[in-house]
Amino acid sequence: MLASGTSGIVLAFESFVVLHILAGSLGLVSFWIPVVSRKGSLLHRQWGRVFTWAMLVTGTAAIGISITTLIDPINTHPHLDDAEWIRGIFGWMMLGLAVLTLNLAWYGRCCLVNKSDHRLNLEWRNLSLQGLLLIASIICAGYSLRIGEPIMLGMPAIGIATVASNLAFMLKREPASIDWLKEHIKALVGAGISVYTAFFAFGAVRTIPTLALHPGLWSIPLVVGLALIIYHRLQVERQAKAAVPSPSAR
Template structure:
């Protein structure tokens, strides 16, 4: 099992690093251009692979936490390892897959909600909510408040995504905002994973340090807010242009 787990870690690191680098090209670069679309696809494919590898790693940890994390034996209880690197990683993996797929569909299908309501996209919403609840319950059982706090993100993601998918004809600025929210959120998850889960290989105590979780979140939220404001400004300019043209 350890060989399989270590292989998954290596693949997870490669795809995660690819996604982490590709993330910044569409975020910083010109929107809607060929480069934006190209690197956006690279980011989405890399993040989907990263999420799948993390999902497999979390399931193996749930089955046998000590066999998958022998370097933590004697330092942490199996229930702690299963909680942090099993249930919480399972939630983070599903959240990453959810945000990436949802954000990709939002820009690919735009306001065509019929094409956005695919079986996979709809199934990922209750799935991330269920994973978040399982993470929170286990966090409460082992006394890890961080697991409860991170679960709030999963519940909020699933509910807000379902709310948007229920809208019949969203405006251009609405699906653009959802696209930004989801894919920047996926970027937050990959950077958080590298900073928090990745630190367990060097200094395990840092995996639960608030800075490891708050720094990517703060940067990501700032990016989401900035882009949402930019989308609103562009929408207002477009409406003013239409009014002036009709006058």
């Protein structure tokens, strides 16, 4: 009976991994098309939708991976032998990153869909994802202290900052006309950072285990992603200012 239960968990784990790889690979590729294409173009909109839904599927699969890991850490990761460490990195931290990915993808979609009625951003799924991310971040931070793995603290730091930033916009009574676009950029590029971080870090565990938790490896997607967010948000602000007629032209 126990062996049957174990094999079922491992089968579920492997199924989630396959789904995660397929959807994540689509996300890795489709991320760049909306980034480099003309904003608002058909290409940008079509591939933006592909990327968003790829991230939602990837995040959901990652939740499945993390939960099955928490249930049976050793059999789901037979190449490793420390159950507590596996639960920390592939369980709680991956769960936090999965919820972060879902949060950013859904929030970024909501910012676009609800741009003409800001109040709709307070819909229950968007709000629930803020609460779930906060809870996942706190648990990840606690487990990091428990097993003495400081790199795990990066996830809760980003998670809590994301919740604070998202709620600040969602609860704003009268956002500026371009605020939704700036938040849309922040969220979906942030989701891209998340999927590339998982690709570099968790993928390295199976190929080069000694590099898996190296801060330098984790920093590459973060630095590139932050540069993209800053660049595109500044571009949006410049275009908005250019669209406002000067006093002499009025």
